[in-house]
Amino acid sequence: MSQYYKVxxxxASGGIGREIVKRLDKKAELIILVGLTKDSLNDLKKELQTKRVFIIEGDISELHVRDQIKSLAKQEGGINLLINNAGISDYFMFEDQDPKVIMDILDINLKAPMLLTHSLLPLLKNEPKAEIINTGSIFGYIGYPGFTAYSASKFGLRGFTQALRRELSDTSVNVRYFAPRATKTNFNTSNITEMNIELGNAMDSPEKVADKFMNFLSHNKFEMSIGLKESFFVFINKIFPKLPDIAIGKQLPIVKKYLNK
Ligand SMILES: NC(=O)c1ccc[n+]([C@@H]2O[C@H](COP(=O)([O-])OP(=O)(O)OC[C@H]3O[C@@H](n4cnc5c(N)ncnc54)[C@H](OP(=O)(O)O)[C@@H]3O)[C@@H](O)[C@H]2O)c1
Known part of the structure; x- marks a missing residue:
């Protein structure tokens, strides 16, 4: 998009979100930062040069928070870029996972972005050109043990992205899916990091992920996953799913060794 972003x-205050916001700063005329913790949102706001920066602190799975976002966006004259980036994870065998946590994962990673999109769509459609970018995950292509509920939420988000893009193909709104691999943020507990090290999984810095995001934003690809090895694995998973079944099956003892307690 050549115009200035209204985002x-x-x-926004998380590892990846913060770096994306910093890179959008010089390209934006309006940024509405949404997160759970006011202090970290305020700290981020102080670093920005964009004149119109607003903060909404609250849980996006709650209707009143989404209503607040919509009212503010409307009051400020609309938006042309929605980045559904908030997410949570939990590293447990599905059978042992707290059902409340399973619901939270689906609420925050899937239902909240769907409902926030639903509420902001009229504003986005008013713009000559607008984008919705959903932050998914490589686990939105490859179901991974220990992350079953999380994988389900990110597969769901990808399905939502694809269907909505097709539904909106005769409008000014594009809908796209950005899929990081493991990234060094607070999202990953120390045991997840240890598992990734033992498995030899690449872990990106949030700065690198945000650079990739900006590159994705400036092009028209519908989806982007980070990492050549991971992208190849996604391809194989699609055409010969038995092969990843075998490879990931061999990793299962290591996955089980580091589970959350
Ligand atoms: N890190 C990875 O390895 C990785 C890999 C692939 C995909 N991703 C995806 O990338 C996205 C960003 O992850 P990250 O690594 O930056 O994680 P992070 O550092 O943990 O940040 C998560 C962000 O989401 C916010 N958040 C969580 N629950 C929320 C809720 N109910 N309502 C509103 N905001 C909420 C957090 O707010 P507070 O900071 O205020 O708590 C924080 O700003 C997520 O969608 C994640 O699934 C991450």
């Missing part, structure tokens, strides 16, 4: 970004 709503959820998970």
């Amino acid at each position: 709503v970004i959820t998970g």
Whole structure:
């Protein structure tokens, strides 16, 4: 998009969100930062040069928070970029996972972005050109043990992205999916990091992920996953799913060794 961005970004204060916001700063005329913690949102706001920066602190799975975002976006004259980036994870065998946590994962990673999109769509459609970018995950292509509920939420988010893009193909709104691999943020507990090290999984810095995001934003690809090895694995998973079944099956003892307690 050549015009200046008018942005709503959820998970703005997180590892990846914060770096994306910093890179959008010089390209934006309005940024609405959404997150759970006011202090970290305020700290981020202080670093920005964009004149119109607003903060909404609250849980996006709650209707009143989404209503607040919509009212503010409307009051400020609309938005042309929605980045659904907030997310949570939990590293457990599905059978042992707390059902409340399973619901939270689906609420925050899937239902909240769907409902926030639903609420902001009229504003986005008013713009000559607008984008919705959903932050998914490589686990939105490859179901991974220990992350079953999380994988389900990110697969769901990808399905939502694809269907909505097709539904909106005769409008000014594009809908796209950005899929990081493991990234060094607070999202990953120390045991997840240890598992990734033992498995030899690459872990990106949030700065690198945000650079990739900006590159994705400036092009028209519908989806982007980070990492050549991971992208190849996604391809194989699509055409010969038995092969990843075998490879990931061999990793299962290591996955089980580091589970959350
Ligand atoms: N890190 C990875 O390895 C990785 C890999 C692939 C995909 N991703 C995806 O990338 C996105 C960003 O992850 P990250 O690594 O930056 O994680 P992070 O550092 O943990 O940040 C998560 C962000 O989401 C916000 N958030 C969480 N629950 C929320 C809720 N209910 N309502 C509003 N905001 C909420 C957090 O707010 P507070 O900071 O205020 O708590 C924080 O800003 C997520 O969608 C994640 O699934 C991450």
